[in-house]
Amino acid sequence: MGLYPKAIERLINELAKLPGIGDKTAQRLAFHLIDAPQTDITGLSEALLDMKDKVRLCPRCFSITDGDLCDVCKDPKRDKSVICVVENTRDIFAIERTHEYNGLYHVLHGAISPIEGIGPQDIKARELILRLGEDDVKEVIMATNPTPEGEATAMYLGQLITPMGITVTRLAKGIPIGADVEYTDEITLIKAFEGRKPIK
Amino acid sequence: MGLYPKAIERLINELAKLPGIGDKTAQRLAFHLIDAPQTDITGLSEALLDMKDKVRLCPRCFSITDGDLCDVCKDPKRDKSVICVVENTRDIFAIERTHEYNGLYHVLHGAISPIEGIGPQDIKARELILRLGEDDVKEVIMATNPTPEGEATAMYLGQLITPMGITVTRLAKGIPIGADVEYTDEITLIKAFEGRKPIK
Numbered sequence: 001m002g003l004y005p006k007a008i009e010r011l012i013n014e015l016a017k018l019p020g021i022g023d024k025t026a027q028r029l030a031f032h033l034i035d036a037p038q039t040d041i042t043g044l045s046e047a048l049l050d051m052k053d054k055v056r057l058c059p060r061c062f063s064i065t066d067g068d069l070c071d072v073c074k075d076p077k078r079d080k081s082v083i084c085v086v087e088n089t090r091d092i093f094a095i096e097r098t099h100e101y102n103g104l105y106h107v108l109h110g111a112i113s114p115i116e117g118i119g120p121q122d123i124k125a126r127e128l129i130l131r132l133g134e135d136d137v138k139e140v141i142m143a144t145n146p147t148p149e150g151e152a153t154a155m156y157l158g159q160l161i162t163p164m165g166i167t168v169t170r171l172a173k174g175i176p177i178g179a180d181v182e183y184t185d186e187i188t189l190i191k192a193f194e195g196r197k198p199i200k
Numbered sequence: 201m202g203l204y205p206k207a208i209e210r211l212i213n214e215l216a217k218l219p220g221i222g223d224k225t226a227q228r229l230a231f232h233l234i235d236a237p238q239t240d241i242t243g244l245s246e247a248l249l250d251m252k253d254k255v256r257l258c259p260r261c262f263s264i265t266d267g268d269l270c271d272v273c274k275d276p277k278r279d280k281s282v283i284c285v286v287e288n289t290r291d292i293f294a295i296e297r298t299h300e301y302n303g304l305y306h307v308l309h310g311a312i313s314p315i316e317g318i319g320p321q322d323i324k325a326r327e328l329i330l331r332l333g334e335d336d337v338k339e340v341i342m343a344t345n346p347t348p349e350g351e352a353t354a355m356y357l358g359q360l361i362t363p364m365g366i367t368v369t370r371l372a373k374g375i376p377i378g379a380d381v382e383y384t385d386e387i388t389l390i391k392a393f394e395g396r397k398p399i400k
Contacts (some may be wrong), residue, residue, distance in 0.1 A: 010247045064205060156361060
């Protein structure tokens, strides 16, 4: 006793595979879904299958798309002389929301991590270099995360790309807007001091 | 720009309908699912449809079941002279996990709430009274929540059932195990004082 009916156990197990969804949350979601209208269930079920069916990687920048090229790559108004290199696709959507960047992207789908055994061959590094050889790129902005892995990846790629006569830049590090100096970690504070700028 | 491909937008919208899943979490889940193996996607999708197809309410106690009667109602070892009345099915599984209660249940699927316009006719109250008339029940334990709605429901049902010669009891209120007296709200403290017992 105390066990749920099998069909519910199965749904809870499937839901608990999702990131950030523990057993308790999976149970709560499953019980919500039991009471949810039939259209919600079929809607979610179909959306899952439809997404898996349609979404693929853009063959140029490796962002996600449900068409041929992704929306950024096929937009004639984007500046093709700048490529912003990110670790994953979500980073693109975060940057797009700023409405400030008008260049192209390149998604590495990971970062170099010797500890986890992830080398340059495991990310879309070769694809980036090939792309730079073909297109007329003037600047590559390294927007990998400010983590040891992201830094290592930015350094590695920078050393490959700079000799190609292309400017390689790195996103600024510092105290995030709205944060408290008091509660900012030491490494961020050091970076904020290093990157300090004159007040105009 | 800045919008996700349509198939992803659709999945995010469906996920965001779930309780406790905001836009940000729905996005995170969707992006996880993009990278998830095909078997995980079809597994979740099928589990959803299968659950909706198979899970129904027990015709006796209105708990959930994927068979005819629910596991508790069809268990010959359960004490049929006691019925524990709960607001929803999840309460049953919480009580079952204690392995202490051996009677039957009755799920109201809600609680009386004049503010929200939920009256006795909107919950499984009539079904409970009918059941008590048929079976040989000696005690009804009101395990509705210690909220105004749960209290009102317990009071209302108690007034109907007591004249039937059946004992009606209510779960004890007090400070939960592991909690701090210092941080316990006043009403709970008052209830804890009212319900105080001699130390044996």
